[in-house]
Amino acid sequence: MRRFILAVFVSIACAGSAFADVRVVPPGNRNSDQPPIPGASKQRTRETKSSFDAKYEKIRDLLSRDKQLIAKIKKTSGQYGIDPIHMVGALVGEHTYNVDAYDTLQTYYVKAASYAGNSFRFAYDGEDIDSFVDRPQFAECAKFSDSYRLWTCRENVWDDDFRGKKVDGRKFPDNRFSAVFFQPFYAGQTFGLGQINPLTAMMLTDMVHEKSGYPKLDEKDAGNVYRAIMDPDISLAYMAAIIRRSIDDYREIANVDISDNPGLTATLFNVGDSTARARALARRNTGGGFSWPEENYYGWLVNDKLPELEKLL
Known part of the structure; x- marks a missing residue:
């Protein structure tokens, strides 16, 4: 909020x-x-x-x-x-x-x-990105139809609700959204x-x-x-x-x-x-x-x- x-x-x-x-x-x-x-x-x-x-x-x-x-x-x-x-x-x-x-x-x-x-x-730890952004935390982003605001919203949700935190018993890395989910070879690439x-x-x-x-x-x-x-x-x-x-x-x-x-x-x-x-x-x-x-x-x-x-x- x-x-x-x-x-x-x-x-x-x-x-x-x-x-x-x-x-x-x-x-x-x-x-x-x-x-x-x-x-x-x-x-x-x-x-x-x-x-x-x-x-x-x-x-x-x-x-x-x-x-x-x-x-x-x-x-x-x-x-x-x-x-x-x-x-x-x-x-x-x-x-x-x-x-x-x-x-x-x-x-x-x-x-x-x-x-x-x-x-x-x-993906991260076996979870595909499309499944991950289907979590309820990302529901607020559904109102955006253009790709820029949609993915910016999703990145903000990651930073606020997941980055470096434990959610549903699972610890997520304290790292950028792009590095965790969008770089399958190695971070920063x-x-x-x-x-x-x-x-x-x-x-x-x-x-x-x-x-x-x-x-x-x-x-x-x-x-x-x-x-x-x-x-x-x-x-x-x-x-x-x-x-x-x-x-x-x-x-x-x-x-x-x-x-x-x-x-x-x-x-x-x-x-x-x-x-x-x-x-x-x-x-x-x-x-x-x-x-x-x-x-x-x-x-x-x-x-x-x-x-x-x-x-x-």
Whole structure:
């Protein structure tokens, strides 16, 4: 109940501020120095005997020489009404700090094809996700018909009623909903060109279906979900949907326009949960004060390298 009281409060506050002028975030970084890079990212890079500079140059060079990929980015960004530099920034951030880019786009297609027809499932401790969300605790989510609000509600129920708690004599992990149920290989795993989380894909499948025409995803077909987020063409659509959602959330909830700041959209692509973050910014900016959203280490690099990245387009 408390999460819905909070949601109502925020909605009322946002509705009252909707008549205020939307503030456009200035270009560039708010921090003069790059924010700290997480130790996990440093460890992954050391394990591959690489460096952040080398990984940045690899994804930059892939984008520079692969005109087909750039054409796909431009086409997809147009479908979602965003500047293609936002998609370039997200790709650069992911492949600099989280994974190492493959040398060719074709390699991503081959990897995606390897998941077609696989019979793995989204489940925890023998319980399928569709059975789990049929529990009475999730009844309040049934009123939502769109995939974003439906799965956001389910994630909130997990955090409030199950995460780290004992329910009906069974102890549940103190971990994210996506890590427990939506990553059957190992926790924290994301895939493909856009490094999309399966739960994020489930949330945005309605938008992607509407704007790009791809079939809607079904939690009972985990293999198809992974194929979608690993196929470069479909993955780009989900990347664009994430960015579109972030821009809309900050404009509609916090009266802040981030559409001209690729470092901020890249930051939100990295950290996720743009709706909650926009609400937090709106709360901070009530009562007369005002603060701009800030980029993290990932978005800081994108803004810092922006003149070079814009040349790729």
